[in-house]
Structures are given as structure tokens and as C-alpha cells.
Amino acid sequence: MSISIILPKDKIKKEFKRLSLKNSDIKKIYYANKNALIILKKRVKIKPPKDLMPSKELEEEIKKIDNFVEEFKYLIELERVAEISEQISEIKGFSAKEREIFGRAILDLKGQKEPKKFNLYFVRFGRERVIDTQISPGDIVLISKGEPLKSDLRGTVSEVKKHYIKVAFENLPPKWVYSFGIRVDLYINDITFKRMEENLNQLRDADQKRREVRNIALGLKRPREIKKVDFKPFNKKLNTTQKEAVSYALGCKDLFLVHGPPGTGKTSTLIEIVLQEVKRGNRVLAVADSNIAVDNMLQRLANYDISLVRVGHPARVLFELEEFLIQAKYEKSFEVQAIKKGWEDVGLLAKKREEFSKPTPSRSRGMSYDRILTLASSGKSQRGVSVKTLQSMAKWIEYDRKIDSLVGSLRAKEEEVYKKIIDSSDVVLATNSMVLSEVLKEFEFDVAIIDEGSQQIIPSTLIPLMHSKRFIIAGDHKQLPPTVVSKEAEKLKKSLFEELMELNKDFSKMLKIQYRM
Numbered sequence: 001m002s003i004s005i006i007l008p009k010d011k012i013k014k015e016f017k018r019l020s021l022k023n024s025d026i027k028k029i030y031y032a033n034k035n036a037l038i039i040l041k042k043r044v045k046i047k048p049p050k051d052l053m054p055s056k057e058l059e060e061e062i063k064k065i066d067n068f069v070e071e072f073k074y075l076i077e078l079e080r081v082a083e084i085s086e087q088i089s090e091i092k093g094f095s096a097k098e099r100e101i102f103g104r105a106i107l108d109l110k111g112q113k114e115p116k117k118f119n120l121y122f123v124r125f126g127r128e129r130v131i132d133t134q135i136s137p138g139d140i141v142l143i144s145k146g147e148p149l150k151s152d153l154r155g156t157v158s159e160v161k162k163h164y165i166k167v168a169f170e171n172l173p174p175k176w177v178y179s180f181g182i183r184v185d186l187y188i189n190d191i192t193f194k195r196m197e198e199n200l201n202q203l204r205d206a207d208q209k210r211r212e213v214r215n216i217a218l219g220l221k222r223p224r225e226i227k228k229v230d231f232k233p234f235n236k237k238l239n240t241t242q243k244e245a246v247s248y249a250l251g252c253k254d255l256f257l258v259h260g261p262p263g264t265g266k267t268s269t270l271i272e273i274v275l276q277e278v279k280r281g282n283r284v285l286a287v288a289d290s291n292i293a294v295d296n297m298l299q300r301l302a303n304y305d306i307s308l309v310r311v312g313h314p315a316r317v318l319f320e321l322e323e324f325l326i327q328a329k330y331e332k333s334f335e336v337q338a339i340k341k342g343w344e345d346v347g348l349l350a351k352k353r354e355e356f357s358k359p360t361p362s363r364s365r366g367m368s369y370d371r372i373l374t375l376a377s378s379g380k381s382q383r384g385v386s387v388k389t390l391q392s393m394a395k396w397i398e399y400d401r402k403i404d405s406l407v408g409s410l411r412a413k414e415e416e417v418y419k420k421i422i423d424s425s426d427v428v429l430a431t432n433s434m435v436l437s438e439v440l441k442e443f444e445f446d447v448a449i450i451d452e453g454s455q456q457i458i459p460s461t462l463i464p465l466m467h468s469k470r471f472i473i474a475g476d477h478k479q480l481p482p483t484v485v486s487k488e489a490e491k492l493k494k495s496l497f498e499e500l501m502e503l504n505k506d507f508s509k510m511l512k513i514q515y516r517m
């Protein structure tokens with residue numbers, strides 16, 4: 001029998017020394033819960049101290065989590081690479097004209113500047129000839145002077161019309177976009193993959209609070225018993241089964257699943273759950289994988305008197321729901337004028353700074369900023385740098401430091417406003433992946449309500465789960481599974497919803513009456 005020991009991840013070296021163990025004594029290491037489970041080779045005969053001996057249960061947990069994280073990180077990497085290479089080979093394998101016929105590219109465009117909005121730069125790419133394309137709002141596109149493989153300019157489509165396509169950029173786009181012969185190609189968004197990977201890493205080392213949810217989601221633990229909760233429905237049309245599903249969902253301590261064929265009222269049931277949770281004073285995270293599904297929930301919730309905020313890229317949110325966007329709420333906040341004024345001051349200071357000599361390495365001869373300031377105030381020249389240059393550089397540094405500190409405080413203020421908006425909302429709506437965006441990633445919710453759960457890959461569903469205490473998922477595992485491009489990553493086609501339905505059928509309710517004909 002091999003001996004296994006458990007150590008905090010950052011104490012391996014120290015403890016090994018204490019136990020007189022060598023790296024060559026290790027057969028395998030598993031990492032989870034900020035610990036390392038070390039399996040020693042059979043030949044190693046030591047008697048480890050009691051506190052380093054893992055229980056059977058903990059050993060199983062750490063192995064399972066490590067294997068799971070490694071496997072799924074590998075699968076999503078396969079899928080990411082497959083999706084990118086599919087795009088690139090398509091761009092390479094077909095002529096520009098062919099790509100345009102397939103609706104995957106638009107040629108012969110010319111850019112025109114549009115007003116800035118929500119900190120985004122908009123460009124309208126137009127032409128005489130009618131545009132007929134598959135590219136639609138929310139898509140990521142690659143903009144080029146005709147050769148997409150030579151460009152790395154990416155933007156998000158915000159509007160597609162007969163004679164133009166509007167694209168939003170996070171940074172000021174280069175001047176060439178305003179010339180003739182611009183080509184726009186459909187591209188992939190790989191930030192969602194980065195976020196899934198980040199979440200898997202966090203899930204591996206989840207703190208005690210989040211470990212419970214994680215272990216239930218991964219089938220290491222059974223959910224706690226449900227005690228049905230009575231409620232007075234907001235939606236008077238709900239049928240008996242739908243109402244029962246709501247009662248169970250409200251009474252669940254860990255998880256509840258709502259399933260049923262298309263049009264049986266899964267989303268309607270989730271909406272009722274959201275409203276009841278808000279009524280009980282809980283903070284709700286309402287998510288789905290697609291923007292359309294999130295907007296669908298938002299549209300229905302907008303009929304009620306609760307405070308809602310939609311976190312997402314403005315180009316991917318339905319125009320008529322714009323008022324719910326966090327960016328729109330930010331623009332309306334009372335602090336925004338002061339912050340805007342602050343940014344104008346930054347611009348003025350930067351102009352002022354330009355009047356002085358920048359301490360480039362050649363000009364300052366390698367002297368530090370502090371050294372330059374001291375010399376300038378004492379009026380001494382050094383290393384062949386004249387007093388005049390030193391004093392000009394000192395001025396430059398003074399302005400630079402003012403800018404830095406102002407920018408820092410403005411960013412902090414902006415963040416505070418965004419946090420306040422989230423804090424004061426009853427329901428936050430976003431896609432799974434956006435839960436890991438800058439504004440949301442530090443937040444934790446009382447409950448996550450997840451729609452269209454059967455169309456999401458497991459690493460995606462796990463993002464909102466790691467930000468809430470309980471979760472309720474609606475889905476239909478008999479419908480199409482999530483799309484997966486990579487042949488080797490087929491395993492991703494099984495959603496967490498489907499997995500959980502197999503493990504916890506007794507924690508689910510099936511809706512049967514179809515309303516949509």
C-alpha cells in the first residue's frame with residue numbers, strides 16, 4: 001500500500017524537509033482545496049504525523065476535483081483551438097467572394113465615425129450594394145484592409161442594416177478603418193474560454209463556503225432535503241405543476257431542477273421563482289448561456305416593480321432593454337458628472353505635460369525620477385544633462401504623477417459606482433461568462449437561477465454556481481445539446497443539467513402541458 005499525505009499547497013517544500021522526503025519519493029500529486037494530496041511510492045516507508053493523514057473521504061474529494069479540473073480544462077482548450085482553427089481554415093480556404101456569399105464576410109466597406117457611447121467607439125461600415133449576411137449583432141468580427149489574416153483588429157457588431165454594419169470597439173480604432181476597401185469577417189470570441197478556465201481554477205481551490213455547492217454540482221455530495229414553501233403567485237396563470245415547482249425551488253437548500261419539453265413554461269416558472277426570491281429579500285443572479293435567453297428573462301421581469309440590472313456588452317443586449325444596462329445606470333448616476341469632469345482634467349494635464357521634456361532613457365541618462373527632482377530643485381547639472389533640461393523633466397514628472405493619481409482615483413470612483421449599482425439591485429442578469437467580468441466577479445448571490453441549462457457546456461454552468469449559495473436550473477435534456485465543434489471534446493455535449501438530472505431526479509419537477517403551439 002502506498003502512503004498518502006496531505007499538505008497545504010504552499011508548504012510542500014518545508015514539510016518534505018521535516019519528514020526527510022525527496023521529490024523522487026512522490027508517485028503522484030493531486031491538487032484541490034488549496035491542498036496537495038501526495039501519494040508516495042510503495043517503497044517509501046514513513047509514519048506520517050496524524051494531522052497529515054487525509055480521511056478516505058477527503059482523499060476521494062481531492063482526487064475527483066483534480067481529475068475533473070484537469071479533464072475539463074483540457075476539453076475546453078481542445079474546443080477553443082478547434083473553433084479558432086475552423087474560422088481560420090474557412091478564411092484561408094475560401095476566396096473573399098465565396099466568404100461573402102456564405103454570409104461570413106462583408107467586402108468593399110468604408111468606415112464612418114459615429115458618436116462614442118458607454119465608453120465604446122462606434123464605426124459604421126457602409127456601402128452602396130445591399131448587405132446580405134449571417135453576421136448579426138453581438139458577433140465578434142475581424143476588421144481588415146481586405147486581408148483578414150493580417151489583421152488583429154476585433155470589434156463587436158452592434159447593428160446590421162441593408163447598407164451598413166455598425167461595430168463597437170473598446171479602444172480608439174486605427175485611422176485606416178475610415179478608408180475604402182474594408183472587409184469584415186465573422187470571428188470567434190475566446191474570452192468565454194478564458195473565463196471558463198479561470199473558473200475551473202477557482203473551483204479547484206474553492207473556499208469552504210463554495211466547496212459545498214461545488215461538491216453537490218459535481219456529484220460528490222447529495223443535496224439537502226427540500227421542504228416545500230407556500231407562496232402567493234405573482235403570475236396568476238401558473239398551473240398546478242408549475243406552482244409546485246416554484247414551491248420546491250423556494251424550499252431547496254442546495255439545488256432544484258425544472259425540466260420539460262419546449263413551451264411548457266420553464267422560463268415562466270423561473271420568473272416566478274425570481275420574483276418570490278426577491279420578495280423574501282434574497283439577491284438573485286439570473287443567467288443563461290446566450291444573450292437572447294437572458295434578455296428574454298429581463299423582458300418578462302421588467303413588468304414587475306423590482307430593481308433589475310443587466311450586465312453585458314451593449315451591442316449584445318436588445319435595444320429596447322438598454323435602460324437596464326449597467327452602463328446606462330452608470331451614465332444616470334449622480335457621481336457621473338464629477339467623474340466626467342475628472343477625465344477632462346486628465347486630458348488637460350496630459351496636454352500641459354507635453355510642454356515639458358519627457359525623461360526618456362537617453363535624455364535622463366538613466367537617472368531615476370526622484371534623482372531628477374532633487375537635482376532640479378538644487379539647480380545642479382549632472383551626467384552632462386543641463387539644469388534647464390533637468391528642470392523641464394522635473395515639471396514633466398510632476399504632471400505625470402498628478403495624472404497617475406487622478407486616473408487612479410477616477411477608476412476607483414467608477415468602480416465604486418458600478419459596485420453600488422449591483423449592490424442596490426434585486427436581480428442581476430447576465431450570461432454565465434459575464435459573471436466573471438470585472439464588475440461582477442467579486443459578488444456573491446443568495447441564489448442563481450439558470451435558464452436553458454441543457455444547452456450549456458459544464459464549465460459554463462459552473463461559473464454562476466461558484467457565485468451563489470443555491471441554484472435552480474431549467475432545461476430540457478431531450479432537446480439539442482450544446483454545440484461542440486471539436487470531435488475530441490464530444491464529452492462536452494453532456495450538460496451539467498443532464499448530469500444532475502441523472503444524479504438527483506428526486507430534486508426535479510417535470511412540466512408537461514405545452515402552451516406554445
Ligand SMILES: Nc1ncnc2c1ncn2[C@@H]1O[C@H](COP(=O)(O)OP(=O)(O)OP(=O)(O)O)[C@@H](O)[C@H]1O
Pocket residue numbers: 237238239242260261262263264265266267268269515516
Ligand atoms: N400556465 C400557463 N398558462 C398559460 N400560458 C402559459 C402558462 N405557462 C406558460 N405559458 C405561456 O406559454 C409560452 C411558453 O412559456 P415559456 O417560455 O415559459 O416556456 P419554456 O418551457 O420556457 O419554453 P422554451 O422551451 O421555448 O424555453 C409563453 O407564452 C407563456 O406565457
Ligand SMILES: [Mg+2]
Pocket residue numbers: 266267268451
Ligand atoms: Mg424557456
